[in-house]
Amino acid sequence: MLFNSLSFVVFLVIVLLLYYSKFLNWTNKKRMLLLASYVFYGLWNPPLVILLWISTMVDWTAGKRLAVEENQRKRKMWLLTSMFVNLGFLGFFKYGNFLLENFTAVINTMGFEYEALPMDIILPMGISFYTFQTMSYTIDMYKRKIEPARTFLDFALYVTFFPQLVAGPIVRAKDLITQFYEEKRATANQFFWGVFLLTIGLFQKVVMADALLSSTSDNVFGSDKLLHGVDAWVGTLAFSGQIFFDFAGYSTCAIGIALMLGIILPDNFRYPYASLGFSDLWSRWHISLSSWLKDYLYIPLGGNRHGITRMYVALMLTMLLGGLWHGAAWTFMVWGGLHGTYLILEKLQKQYLPFKITKWNGIFLAFITFSCVNITWVFFRAREFDTAWNMIKSMFYMQTEGEKILGSFEVLKVSVVVGILFICHWLMRNTSMKAVSLKTNPFVLGIFWAIMLFLIIISQGSGEQFIYFQF
Amino acid sequence: MNLKQSLICAIALCVLGTVAWELYWRSQGYYPDLDNDEALFAAQRKRADKASNSDVILIGSSRIHFDIQLDVWKKETGIKPIQLAYPGATPLPVFHDLVHKTDFSGTIVVGVTPGLFFSSTTTEKRAYRSANDKVEYFHDQTYAQQLNHMLSIPLQQNLAFMSDADGVDAMKLQFLLEGIQFGNRIEGSDFPPFPNFADISLDRNLRMTEKTVTDTAFARLIKNVWSFKSTPETPPRELDKEGVMKIFVADAKAFQDRGGNLVLLRCPSTEYYRKKEENFYCRDEFWDELVKQSGAKGYHFEDYVQLKDLDCPEWSHLSGEDADFFTAEVAKIMMNDNSIPFNLKTN
Numbered sequence: 046m047l048f049n050s051l052s053f054v055v056f057l058v059i060v061l062l063l064y065y066s067k068f069l070n071w072t073n074k075k076r077m078l079l080l081a082s083y084v085f086y087g088l089w090n091p092p093l094v095i096l097l098w099i100s101t102m103v104d105w106t107a108g109k110r111l112a113v114e115e116n117q118r119k120r121k122m123w124l125l126t127s128m129f130v131n132l133g134f135l136g137f138f139k140y141g142n143f144l145l146e147n148f149t150a151v152i153n154t155m156g157f158e159y160e161a162l163p164m165d166i167i168l169p170m171g172i173s174f175y176t177f178q179t180m181s182y183t184i185d186m187y188k189r190k191i192e193p194a195r196t197f198l199d200f201a202l203y204v205t206f207f208p209q210l211v212a213g214p215i216v217r218a219k220d221l222i223t224q225f226y227e228e229k230r231a232t233a234n235q236f237f238w239g240v241f242l243l244t245i246g247l248f249q250k251v252v253m254a255d256a257l258l259s260s261t262s263d264n265v266f267g268s269d270k271l272l273h274g275v276d277a278w279v280g281t282l283a284f285s286g287q288i289f290f291d292f293a294g295y296s297t298c299a300i301g302i303a304l305m306l307g308i309i310l311p312d313n314f315r316y317p318y319a320s321l322g323f324s325d326l327w328s329r330w331h332i333s334l335s336s337w338l339k340d341y342l343y344i345p346l347g348g349n350r351h352g353i354t355r356m357y358v359a360l361m362l363t364m365l366l367g368g369l370w371h372g373a374a375w376t377f378m379v380w381g382g383l384h385g386t387y388l389i390l391e392k393l394q395k396q397y398l399p400f401k402i403t404k405w406n407g408i409f410l411a412f413i414t415f416s417c418v419n420i421t422w423v424f425f426r427a428r429e430f431d432t433a434w435n436m437i438k439s440m441f442y443m444q445t446e447g448e449k450i451l452g453s454f455e456v457l458k459v460s461v462v463v464g465i466l467f468i469c470h471w472l473m474r475n476t477s478m479k480a481v482s483l484k485t486n487p488f489v490l491g492i493f494w495a496i497m498l499f500l501i502i503i504s505q506g507s508g509e510q511f512i513y514f515q516f
Numbered sequence: 517m518n519l520k521q522s523l524i525c526a527i528a529l530c531v532l533g534t535v536a537w538e539l540y541w542r543s544q545g546y547y548p549d550l551d552n553d554e555a556l557f558a559a560q561r562k563r564a565d566k567a568s569n570s571d572v573i574l575i576g577s578s579r580i581h582f583d584i585q586l587d588v589w590k591k592e593t594g595i596k597p598i599q600l601a602y603p604g605a606t607p608l609p610v611f612h613d614l615v616h617k618t619d620f621s622g623t624i625v626v627g628v629t630p631g632l633f634f635s636s637t638t639t640e641k642r643a644y645r646s647a648n649d650k651v652e653y654f655h656d657q658t659y660a661q662q663l664n665h666m667l668s669i670p671l672q673q674n675l676a677f678m679s680d681a682d683g684v685d686a687m688k689l690q691f692l693l694e695g696i697q698f699g700n701r702i703e704g705s706d707f708p709p710f711p712n713f714a715d716i717s718l719d720r721n722l723r724m725t726e727k728t729v730t731d732t733a734f735a736r737l738i739k740n741v742w743s744f745k746s747t748p749e750t751p752p753r754e755l756d757k758e759g760v761m762k763i764f765v766a767d768a769k770a771f772q773d774r775g776g777n778l779v780l781l782r783c784p785s786t787e788y789y790r791k792k793e794e795n796f797y798c799r800d801e802f803w804d805e806l807v808k809q810s811g812a813k814g815y816h817f818e819d820y821v822q823l824k825d826l827d828c829p830e831w832s833h834l835s836g837e838d839a840d841f842f843t844a845e846v847a848k849i850m851m852n853d854n855s856i857p858f859n860l861k862t863n
Contacts, residue, residue: 046660051667088660237519244526256690453699487518491525498530503537504689505678 046085048243048298049251056085057302064306071228075198078306082207086170093169096134101204103130104179105197111186112193120187127183131176139173141166143373171211173370177337179204182218184341191219199225208302212295214313214333221308229307238479241494242301245478248497249294256504257462258287261455266426266436273447277439279456281419282463284426289318289466292331315477318418319411319470321402323387326414338367357392361385371425376433379424387417408471415467541676541687550672551680552603552716554653555665560720561654563598564614569622569775570595570857575610576627577643578603578722579783582714582833584627585843586721592847594859597625599720605647606632608763613651615767615776623777623856628806630797631789635754637763643754669718684709708740713830729835738830739788748791757802761809768810778812779855781846786828813855817842820849 046053060081064074087094107127114120136144145161152159182203185191194200203222209215231239265272265280272280296313303310313333320326327335346359361382368381402410420437427433438444473481482490550556564573572589574580574597581601590596600610607626614620632643639645671678682691697704713728713735727734768778782803785793797803799816807814817823822845826838834842850856 050660050664051671052660052663055663055667088663089658091659234519237523240523241519252689256688256693260690260694449702451702452697452704453701454693454696456701458693487521488525490519491522492529494522494526495529495533498526499533499537500689502530502534503677503687505680 046088048295048302049247052088056081061305065230072198074228075202075225078207079198079202079205082202082205082210085207086205086210089170090167093167096138096169096172097175097205100131100134100176100179101201103127104183104204105194105200107183108186108193108200111183124183124187128180131180134169135172135176138166138169140369140373174213174215175204175210177334177370178215181215181337181341182222185218194218194222195226206303206308208299208306208308209310212292212299213331214296214299214310215337216310216333220311224308231305231307235307236305239301239304239306241482242297242304244301244494244497244501246294246296246298246301247501249290249297251504252497252500253462254287254290254294256500258283258290258459261451261459262287262426264450266428266432268450270448270450271435271444271446272439273449274439274442274444275456276447276449276451277436278419279451279459281423281426281436281440283459285318285415285419285422286459286463286466288422288425289314316470316473318415318467319474320414320418321407321410322391322414323384323417324391326418327384327388334367334370338363338370342366357389360388360392364388374428376424376427376430379430379433380421383421383424387421411471411474412467538675538677546676546679546685546687548672548674548676548678550669550716550718552720552722553680554650555657555661555668556716556718556720557600557602557650558654558657558662559665559718560598560600561610561613561651564600564620565618567598567618567620567622570859571620571622572597572856573614573620573622573624574599574601574627575607575614575624576601576781577605577607577629577632579629579785579833580625580627580781581720581722582724583783583839583842584625584781584846585723585836585839586719588840588843589847592844592858593851593856595857596719599722601627602647602650603722604632604643605650606635606643606760607647608633608637608644608760608767609648609651611764611771612767613654615771617655619774621771621775623779624771625779625781625856626812628780628782628803629785630793630802631752634757634760634797634802635752636756637759641754681712683711685712708744709737710741711737713738714833723836723839724829724833726836729829729837735829742831743788748788748795750792752792752796755796761806764806765809768812772811777855777857778810779850780807780810780812780814782814782816782818784817784823784826784828784834784842785832787831789828789831813850813853815846815849815855820845 046056060078063069063077069077083094083097086097104127107123110123111120114123149159149161182191182194182200186193194203199222202225203216203218206216206221261283262280265276266284293314300310300312311333313331315329315332317326317330320329343359343363346362347355348359349356362385364381364385365378366381368377368379368384371377371380400406420440423436423440424433427436435444439447485493567573572593572595574584578601581599581603584597584599586596586599600614601607602610611624611626614624635641636644639648668678677687679685679687681687682694684695686692686695711734712725714722714724716722728738729735771778780803799818803814803816817826823842826834826842829835833839847856847858851858
């Protein structure tokens, strides 16, 4: 089920009515939320709920055993079991086709004629998110960082909680399971703020991403022509804006919906396009994934504890695997590799060419960071290397014969939207929406809210899937 | 921060804005109607899975969609057909799907619009891809999508601005923005405006609007689209007679072998289209050959005195009134030949 769909409106109203009804106690409310979460997921493809159940059962059992087991070998065995099942699901469903294609290519390169039958594997929606979430529980249990979930219901709800089930934020057990222990009710202000966040999230998705930017980005990246530099840049900027609004929109909806239930989810985006460098970027973009990768990959790989070279290797491996997490294609690896390179270059710059960031050079640095990020989006969005390479060549005017495919209005529209996006991020980088709204006159806020609602209605979102669902 | 005040203010202003938006579009002559989209198609395709041997399924392009009126057919035969035709599309993918993905062995009436029917057999071509997309959507449709469609119907039936139309009839923000033209960075499309000229109901019955019949200037807009950069002497851009014959005949045999009843129907066309069809799809090489090879019963409007001179206001489809007449006559002719099932209750 999609947040930007009529069925979700009905679903949410029913869930809220039951949640705030007096005839259900807290345990039954949690049961209702769990059932609702399975319905939310199952309305897309019912049999794939079984994967959620297996993941839940395996990590619940592993967590329970890890809580009491003292034998280190057995503890490791339970950890490996959890990782084997979760990464096995990911490996099969997400990377099965990719591995087979590459295996076939290697065999063919070696001179053997081999053609594999297509496996036609369905990618379960949000599998990368919920497997990472459940694994974090077991790993934290293994490291004795957290207490086991008190009941199976609390744990199952942690794995399946519908607002963040399919596209995050990836929430840690310590931040979410404990919230299920005591009855939660949103205060009136929390509830209204939740509705406001839901509106903002839908506005970002339906109006900004789908109505204003997606067609330009689709036209440019779907073109088989060698493009003019302006078209390539505008298409890339359009995708840059689209993916931010799409993904940040989902996270904002998720946070808002959870807040309407009195549950607090962590921020996932903090105005990332005004980042001052790439370390800053990754503390602002998809925060829950980058902190997951840092805690469960970068640090176990050595982090910065074993010298500079080892740190760079760990950083690069983390970013390459982070790229692969997004999709089973070499283009995603390049995307991750570019980010890894940027991070390494930034660390070198800080070591050998340090300079102070002032308000005068800050916006320039933010602009440079944003421009470099745009280059990485080319590889993220392009499905083929040829497309990506042609785009890069066009963007840097190595292609003088490029064709113009975007009209003047499209160029202007994308430039204005993405320009405003960048300026807003810059102005907001040290504050928050909540802080700004507190200073805003309620009627002015109401007018702003009404404009967003009206634009959502006249955009008539046709239920375009969120980009990050495929990851 | 008083969020309650803000929310009340937002809801009040949003309701006002939405009412004004709806009134604006109604003042422009628009009224609530349904989108002839893949979800509406899927709802009817679903019925085909449960259809019995006495059911009738209509497939084809826009002509059979416009020209066969479902209620009239039901009045004449006692059986309401399932409408699976789609404008601008070849029936090949839908027929293939019905033959291979269902066990339906009732009657399939195939509307043959030569320019589309004989156009292509691959998804690289628009006419084939358009139909194939609908079939794929049906098979991939999630429960959530079905529910969304069900919930959207009352909105579509009551709000004029709830429309997926693009081009000159665009009312949703994305399409309105796409319609804005300024500057000359690229050569703008000179494709003429293509307004909607039919209304569709929940059972996918399509009927030409009265405006198309009575307003000749409006009908001219549609004619401009049909004759865009083309004359009756301009050869068709997409034509694959052999490929189409091969695929269709194979599916026809498979369908007939399991007891299915196949009927081919050639609906009227006039002036530009009639001439074009005479020039490039001459009857003996295309229609007669198709009927012969497929072993189906064939009904061509030219063979019936009451049908051959019907007028198409925009050269390709019948007015609602003429479609009623055409449907009734075709049903009678087919019943007389025992070509279609009927269930006439007698007192």
